[in-house]
Amino acid sequence: MKLITWxxxxxxxxxxxxxxxxxxxxxxxxxxxxxxxxxxxxxxxQLVQADFPYVECSQIAAGAERRHQLxxxxxxxxxxxxxxxxxxxxxxxxxxxxxxxxxxxxxxxELHNVHIPxxxxxxxxxxxxLEAVSTRM
Numbered sequence: 001m002k003l004i005t006w007x008x009x010x011x012x013x014x015x016x017x018x019x020x021x022x023x024x025x026x027x028x029x030x031x032x033x034x035x036x037x038x039x040x041x042x043x044x045x046q047l048v049q050a051d052f053p054y055v056e057c058s059q060i061a062a063g064a065e066r067r068h069q070l071x072x073x074x075x076x077x078x079x080x081x082x083x084x085x086x087x088x089x090x091x092x093x094x095x096x097x098x099x100x101x102x103x104x105x106x107x108x109x110e111l112h113n114v115h116i117p118x119x120x121x122x123x124x125x126x127x128x129x130l131e132a133v134s135t136r137m
Contacts, residue, residue: 001104005031005113008039010070015039019046029102030075031113040073047075054080058098058113071095072113079103080111096129 004027008018022030035043035057044055052075072095074080083099096117102109112133119126 001029001106001109002027003029003031003111005033007033007115008035008043010034010036010039012036012039012042015042016046019043019050023050028077028104029109029111030073031111032073032075033113033115034070035073036069036071040071043073044075052077054078056080056082056098056100058095070115072098072115074098074100074102074111074113076100076102078105083110097133 002025004022004025006018006022008015011018030047030052032043040057044057047055054076055073056075057073058071080100080102083101096115098113100111100113102111114129114133116129117125
């Protein structure tokens with residue numbers, strides 16, 4: 001099982017090249033951060049073409065509000081289902097967290113893709129997000 005995580009730096013112009021680079025490494029699951037409403041369709045289409053039929057994004061997940069433009073994405077070669085466990089604990093940062101259950105050939109994986117908010121400008125929000133993630137481990 002190979003997982004790649006990558007901060008895309010919300011770059012629209014190189015989204016296709018980023019996916020090509022990721023696909024060349026042949027991961028089973030991809031977790032991307034700093035996905036925007038503009039980059040999501042590009043990334044989704046490129047990932048599906050690269051044989052990742054299951055793609056979910058926090059920007060479009062049920063109940064996610066767009067308080068902030070930078071979200072996260074999970075793509076998988078295996079079926080995945082979006083959960084909302086951590087999102088409910090940190091409602092101000094729902095689009096920064098995507099909890100997923102991935103059904104692999106070797107069993108089920110609980111995956112949490114998180115783009116941690118900066119602590120210097122958001123008070124104790126960074127700590128709350130990290131605590132929410134750690135309770136799931």
